[in-house]
Amino acid sequence: MNKIQIVSDLKGCSNIWKEVISEKSIFDSWEFRECFNKNFKRPPYFIISENKGKVNWFLPMSYIEEEGNYTHFPGETWNGKTWLEGNRIAFKNSKHKKEIFNYLKKKGIKYHLRYLIYPLLAKFNEIDETGYLFFPKQFNYDLNNYFKTFSHKSRQTLKKELCKLEEKGVSFRFNSLKDFDLMIKWNIQRYKENSYFYDSRFLNSFKDVLNFLHKNNFLWLTTILIGGEPAAIDLGCLFKNQYTILAGGTNEKFPGVAKLINIYHMRKACEEHISKVDFLCGDFSWKKLFHLTPRPLYLLSNISFSPR
DSSP, rough: OOOEEOOOOOHHHHHHHHHOOOOOGGOHHHHHHHHHHHHOOOOEEEEEETTTEEEEEEEEEEEETTTTTTTTTTOOOOOOOOOOBBOOOOEESSSHHHHHHHHHHHOOOOOOOEEESSOOOOOEEEEEEEEEEEEEGHHHHHHHHHHHHHHHHHHHHHHHHHHHHTTTTTEEEOOOTTTTHHHHHHHHHHGGGGGGGSHHHHHHHHHHHHHHHHHTOOOEEEHHHETTTTEEEEEEEEETTTTEEEEEEETTTTHHOOOOOOOOHHHHHHTTTSSSSEEOOOOOOOOOHHEEEEEEEEEEESSSOOOO
């Protein structure tokens, strides 16, 4: 007989998460998500269905008090959006998928679950946003093969743009923790109140992320210098042979430097035989221009919601 229980104590939630969620990406790491949970302090609400000690389905959520609804754990919402991608709902089969919806409906639970890694039932979900991936193996780990997918005109335009920067002298430094603050400064200067880092809870969460990644040797903090001056900084991590670009900032004095650092990430991934580079969601024109592989992420919601 199925047994459904609600777990809300953090220790219990941690134990269930680590038992059920396999770590396929950095977003599956409990410790990574805990960096956000400790700063947003959303009440956890984990629903787990078991039969004879075996998990049928598992839905980890957090309660968003100001909205009166639930979202995927840890509920790092700001200005109507969450940030963490690749969210998962664990279930065995289609029967258990239906049980999830039936339970939520029966209990009258309002939910707004974003960035799900896969669709559940077509009539219940829609595409939320699109993430973009680069697979080095697709090009035999050779960036020259990748550039062959561009038209001749596009290759020449890109080469000309990057040469202007390289003529000024390009150099790199890595895992210089002091560069994190400069990255944040640039990000806020560009996006102002639309920057997630404008929210102190999110900023403090990312400081904890930085420390977590550095402590566990996952950190890939890349700084490009042009003429000796910092021009672009990206915070990334290498986890399970996957390279994820988590955040970044650019110096407005150097137009086009974002393309330079992104090409660096792709070249590095080829050289290191990394399985994929995840550039995440975000409507940036260069992602489509760079012929990256789109990956839809899904929204599952039973409420009408408009960001403030």
